[in-house]
Amino acid sequence: MPPVTQFGMASLALIVAGGIYLAAHLPQSVPLTPAIILLALSALLLAANLLSLTRVHDFAWWRFLQVGRWALLAYAITAGLIEYAFLRNGLSGGPLVVLTLSLVVYALHVPMLIAFTVARYAEPQPS
Amino acid sequence: MATTAEPPAPSEAAAAPPHGAITIPDFEIVPRLGLIPVAIVFAGLVVAIAVNELWPLQFFHVAFGAAWTIVDLFLGFVLGPILGRLSVPARIEMTTRLMPKMVLIMPTVVTATLAAGWQLGHLLGTVDSGYYNHGWIVASYIVVGCMAVIALGLLEPANIAVLFELKKKQPNPAIIERLMKRFIYTAGILGALQIATLVIMTKIASG
Numbered sequence: 396m397p398p399v400t401q402f403g404m405a406s407l408a409l410i411v412a413g414g415i416y417l418a419a420h421l422p423q424s425v426p427l428t429p430a431i432i433l434l435a436l437s438a439l440l441l442a443a444n445l446l447s448l449t450r451v452h453d454f455a456w457w458r459f460l461q462v463g464r465w466a467l468l469a470y471a472i473t474a475g476l477i478e479y480a481f482l483r484n485g486l487s488g489g490p491l492v493v494l495t496l497s498l499v500v501y502a503l504h505v506p507m508l509i510a511f512t513v514a515r516y517a518e519p520q521p522s
Numbered sequence: 523m524a525t526t527a528e529p530p531a532p533s534e535a536a537a538a539p540p541h542g543a544i545t546i547p548d549f550e551i552v553p554r555l556g557l558i559p560v561a562i563v564f565a566g567l568v569v570a571i572a573v574n575e576l577w578p579l580q581f582f583h584v585a586f587g588a589a590w591t592i593v594d595l596f597l598g599f600v601l602g603p604i605l606g607r608l609s610v611p612a613r614i615e616m617t618t619r620l621m622p623k624m625v626l627i628m629p630t631v632v633t634a635t636l637a638a639g640w641q642l643g644h645l646l647g648t649v650d651s652g653y654y655n656h657g658w659i660v661a662s663y664i665v666v667g668c669m670a671v672i673a674l675g676l677l678e679p680a681n682i683a684v685l686f687e688l689k690k691k692q693p694n695p696a697i698i699e700r701l702m703k704r705f706i707y708t709a710g711i712l713g714a715l716q717i718a719t720l721v722i723m724t725k726i727a728s729g
Contacts, residue, residue, distance in 0.1 A: 404675035411667035419660045423651050462682070465552075473633045476567060480637045483571050484644045505674045512679035513686045516697050 396515055397447035403508040406440035409433045410497040417490050427489045434493055437500050444507065455517035459510045466506030474502040545611070546693065549618040551685045556626045567634050571641045579645060582638030587723070590631045591716045594669075598713020602706040610695065614688065617702065621685050628673070628681075636666070648726065655726055662722045669715050677708040 413433035417425060448454065478498055481491060563586075570578035601620075605613060643649035648659060684701040687693050 400675060400679070404671055407671045407675055408667075411671055415660070415663045415667055418649065418663055419656075420651055421649060458686075462686070466682075469629065472564070473629060476564065476633055476637050477640075479568065480571055480640045483574070483641065501674075505678070508675055509679045509682050512683040512701075516683060516687055516694070 396451065397444075399444050399448060399511045400508060402440045402444045402447075403504050403511075406437045406444070406500065406504050409437035409440070410500050413437070414494060414497055417494060421486075421490070425490070427493060430490075430493045434497055434500070437497070437504075441500055441504050441507075444504075448511065453519040455514040455519050457521050458517035459514035462513045463506050463510035466509045467502070470502045470505050474498040546614055546688055547618050549622055549685075549688075551622060551682065551689065552625055553622050556623065560626055560630050563630055563634055567637055570638060574641065574645060576642075576645065579638050579642040582634050583642050586631045586634035587639065590628075590635050591719060593627065593631070594709065594712045594716045598710040598716075602709045602713075605702070606706055613702070614698070617684060617698075618688055621681050621705075624681055625678075625685070628678070632670075632673070655729070658722055658726050662719065662726070665715055665718045665722065669712055669719075672708055672711055672715075677705060677712065680704040680708070 410433065413430040416433070417427075417430050448459075478495060481494055486494070566578075567582055570582050605616060608616060640649065643659070647653060648655070650656075653659060680701045684698055684705065687697050687701065
């Protein structure tokens with residue numbers, strides 16, 4: 396199996412670092428470049444994770460998709476609540492875009508990690 | 523419907539029942555009835571953020587933050603080590619009753635704590651970079667960030683995967699063992715990080 400969990404944790408660590416960097420400077424204006432670089436690297440790891448999974452033979456995709464869609468729904472709700480708190484605080488402009496995209500990576504990568512961990516121990520075909 | 527697991531590995535056999543197969547009680551991976559209190563909490567959280575007043579925000583942040591800290595400390599330092607020493611049938615029985623609840627409890631308390639905490643910090647001005655204890659606030663971001671990566675990347679997937687394994691007609695004890703170890707160790711690490719949270723939060727509250 397490819398190192399999906401390790402890549403996933405690294406990706407989450409990158410968006411968390413970007414979020415901390417931005418949050419630590421609010422409400423002052425802050426150079427967005429470091430946060431954008433961290434977000435881009437995180438998104439790259441997400442893409443690399445998906446790509447590496449597609450190359451695995453006999454992977455239980457049925458289970459991955461079954462678990463993934465419900466986890467996606469759950470984490471989209473939690474991401475939505477956090478986004479709501481950002482909007483309610485009047486966050487706008489570049490920091491809002493970067494934090495929103497970070498939440499998108501979070502809401503995609505966590506369900507992917509959950510679905511992968513379940514599917515790696517499942518039968519390739521439903522019994 | 524209850525299922526049965528294969529006999530455990532030789533090292534665990536002493537603790538297993540003499541007949542070999544272990545009965546696994548029926549359970550729901552996500553308890554549907556539990557979704558009702560979760561929905562109520564999230565609705566209350568949205569209202570608390572919308573009204574933006576001190577008491578509801580303080581309530582959500584303190585009450586759910588305390589629940590998060592206590593659950594992590596209890597799981598990491600009390601229940602986790604006990605779980606690791608239980609016989610295989612007792613561990614399976616405990617797991618099928620505890621883990622589905624954790625699937626709902628942890629994301630709910632974490633989301634409520636963080637969302638209400640962010641709004642509260644905005645209301646009180648403690649998240650502003652000009653706040654005199656700003657260094658401690660940033661330290662709390664770092665600790666929470668570390669906990670989030672560990673919980674989301676390791677603990678939560680292991681929690682759900684062990685439940686799916688236990689739902690199989692022939693669960694594999696080695697996989698259950700591996701996932702439970704991962705769950706217990708990460709819970710211990712989170713418990714240790716929660717001590718740092720307690721230090722930081724009491725310092726911030728004390729001024």
